[in-house]
Amino acid sequence: MAWDNQTFNSDFILLGIFNYSPTHIFLFSLVLAIFTVAFMGNTAMILLIYLDTQLHTPMYFFLSQLSLMDLMLICNTVPKMAFNHYLSGSNSISVVECATQIFLYTSLLDCECFLWAVMAYDHYIAICYPLRYPNLMSPKICGLMAASSWILGSTDCIIDAVATFFFYCGSREIDHFFCGFPSLLIISCNDTSTFEEVLFYCCIIMIVFPVVIIIASYTRVIVAVIHIASGEGHRKAFATCSSHLMVVGMYYGTALFIYLWPTSDRSPTQEKMVCVFYTILTPMMNPLIYSIHNKEVARAAMKVLEKGKSGQ
DSSP, X not given: OOOSHHHHHSOEEEOOSOOSSHHHHHHHHHHHHHHHHHHHXXXXXXXXXXXXXXXXXXXXHHHHHHHHHHHHHHHHHHHHHHIIIIIISOOEEOHHHHHHHHHHHHHHHHHHHHHHHHHHHHHHHHHHOTTTHHHHTOHHHHHHHHHHXXXXXXXXXXXXXXXXXXXXXXXXXXXXXXXXXXXXXXXXXXXXXXXXXXXXXXXXXXXXXHHHHHHHHHHHHHHHHHTOOSHHHHHHHHHHHHHHHHXXXXXXXHHHHHHHSOGGGSOHHHHHHHHHIIIIIXXXXXXXXXXXXXXXHHHHHHHHHHHHHHTO
């Protein structure tokens, strides 16, 4: 196990995902376009929820937390990738920057897992216990639930980030466009099999526990909706849950691919392509899906635009 001053004094080299061929320049431009949409969409969602008092409810509070996580996720990787490969001409990244990327990337993904569970529970309370909803989902309780999502998601990742550098002793070239602990484990000259096995089970717990809450919540929601007599009630219940179910399905489908597929069985290209989807496309889709399927968000956006025009 190598753990010396050279580990801290030498930079890593990110080999990236794009070169300077016309095809890759086009793909890179597409990634920047998606990043721009994701950045603007999540920023707009946070501002709308903050500015419109009618959106100061538990559901939109949790949605603002999701947008904040997505915003931090895309800003953690894409700007550094763009700066390294097309602006600075250097593919290096310091050890501190690498450790920060590992921590932020992994913790934000885990935080979102717990936040999805919190949002599912919120929908369950709203539909199954509407009269008790103000007490069961008070601002204090919502704040504690959101804070718990951040804390639980970050705790495990501190251990992952530190342990990864304890195992590192090999090449300084990382075949990726950002620092992630799977990429560092691949180039490690130490035996990481035990750590990977422990990491595998930790990831299962981090994914399965929130999934169980989501499944249990929506099972109760479905039962409650079946007993709703009015068509309007069915429509409102469906509108409340459909956006959440769409993004959860997209999120966990990719999460299972990343975490449950052993590192030794996947190629660097497969790893990078999945991470591009997970890091950029999913954060872009979240605000779009919630905007399209939610009339309150559309109303708030129109209200802000009208205020902007009248103020000119």
